[in-house]
Amino acid sequence: MKQIITKTLFIAAAAALLSLSACNNTEKQLKERAEELCKYIPDHELLEQSRDYMTEDFYAVLDTMFNLPNHEALDHEWLYYFVTSNGGTIADFEVVGVEQTDKNHAVATVNVRQKFSEDETAATESGDIEEHKLYMEKVNGVWLMSDFDGHKADCIRHIAQNREEQALRQAIADYLVNEIGKDYGKGELCIPTLMMVHEDSLQVWGDFWVYWYSVSGDTLKCVSGGNHSGLMTLSKDDGSYKVTAFEQTEDGAGNQASAQRIFGEHYDIYDNMHSNEAVREAVRNEQLGEYLRNHSLPIRYYQDFGWPAVEIK
Numbered sequence: 653m654k655q656i657i658t659k660t661l662f663i664a665a666a667a668a669l670l671s672l673s674a675c676n677n678t679e680k681q682l683k684e685r686a687e688e689l690c691k692y693i694p695d696h697e698l699l700e701q702s703r704d705y706m707t708e709d710f711y712a713v714l715d716t717m718f719n720l721p722n723h724e725a726l727d728h729e730w731l732y733y734f735v736t737s738n739g740g741t742i743a744d745f746e747v748v749g750v751e752q753t754d755k756n757h758a759v760a761t762v763n764v765r766q767k768f769s770e771d772e773t774a775a776t777e778s779g780d781i782e783e784h785k786l787y788m789e790k791v792n793g794v795w796l797m798s799d800f801d802g803h804k805a806d807c808i809r810h811i812a813q814n815r816e817e818q819a820l821r822q823a824i825a826d827y828l829v830n831e832i833g834k835d836y837g838k839g840e841l842c843i844p845t846l847m848m849v850h851e852d853s854l855q856v857w858g859d860f861w862v863y864w865y866s867v868s869g870d871t872l873k874c875v876s877g878g879n880h881s882g883l884m885t886l887s888k889d890d891g892s893y894k895v896t897a898f899e900q901t902e903d904g905a906g907n908q909a910s911a912q913r914i915f916g917e918h919y920d921i922y923d924n925m926h927s928n929e930a931v932r933e934a935v936r937n938e939q940l941g942e943y944l945r946n947h948s949l950p951i952r953y954y955q956d957f958g959w960p961a962v963e964i965k
Contacts, residue, residue, distance in 0.1 A: 679750055693734050693786075694714060695735070695743065707791060709804075710799060710804055742767045742769065743766065745764055757790070764782045766780065785800070787800065827898070831895075836864050840866050841864070841872065845861040845939055847860070849922045854886045856884045861877060864877060871954065872940070881926060936954075937954075
């Protein structure tokens with residue numbers, strides 16, 4: 653009887669050791685895979701080869717986000733990098749642990765230090781270390797990155813907001829082209845420039861410009877144009893926006909007083925924006941580039957009368 657019990661205990665111990673060994677081996681493999689996946693965490697750009705290391709839905713949402721148009725002089729940069737700072741540093745990743753939550757999902761804890769060059773030894777002080785979570789999903793037998801610090805949800809929210817903003821901007825652009833642009837000397841293309849000052853529900857205060865262009869080879873030559881600042885009121889029906897009223901600033905001597913009245917507490921923002929030609933031209937350039945890309949037009953420059961041509965970025 654004693655021999656049977658001893659044999660049984662030996663078999664149980666051996667099984668436990670095998671199970672522990674298998675568990676340790678799985679954890680090691682997951683850790684190594686997580687270390688490999690860290691190479692494809694976006695840093696101001698989404699690498700094409702990342703597609704093979706991410707789940708299809710995570711790559712798709714990142715690809716959509718990275719290709720959204722930028723409308724203002726400053727973009728939403730917080731979505732364009734996940735771990736690195738804005739000072740040109742290099743992320744040094746260390747996977748310190750992996751927890752498998754079920755047979756197809758795991759979460760890796762990743763410590764990140766910042767270096768200023770590849771040759772630099774990463775700082776070891778705790779204050780220089782940031783902890784992040786890398787989520788993995790097993791797809792067709794391969795572990796892929798499925799999220800990083802919850803950025804997938806961040807991107808989905810941002811994309812939805814951007815599409816809503818696009819619909820609103822398109823309604824304003826259509827109004828400027830069809831209602832305001834009709835009173836200008838016409839060219840071949842009417843492409844407005846929109847600079848938003850403030851938005852509140854269905855009201856938009858902005859510094860708006862209307863430009864008509866003729867096309868000469870690879871250059872847009874400005875035929876006519878002008879400023880139309882003020883407050884636009886819109887309606888929304890089934891997700892579609894429409895401008896229902898536009899209160900504009902006055903021309904001439906009454907311009908400043910009318911702008912102060914219309915823009916109210918937002919006047920200083922408007923005044924700084926309206927008086928800064930460099931900002932206006934940067935936004936104009938950006939929005940022209942977006943328009944040309946959306947319409948697949950092979951145009952490289954725009955030119956105002958009496959001024960040299962400007963390359964469209």
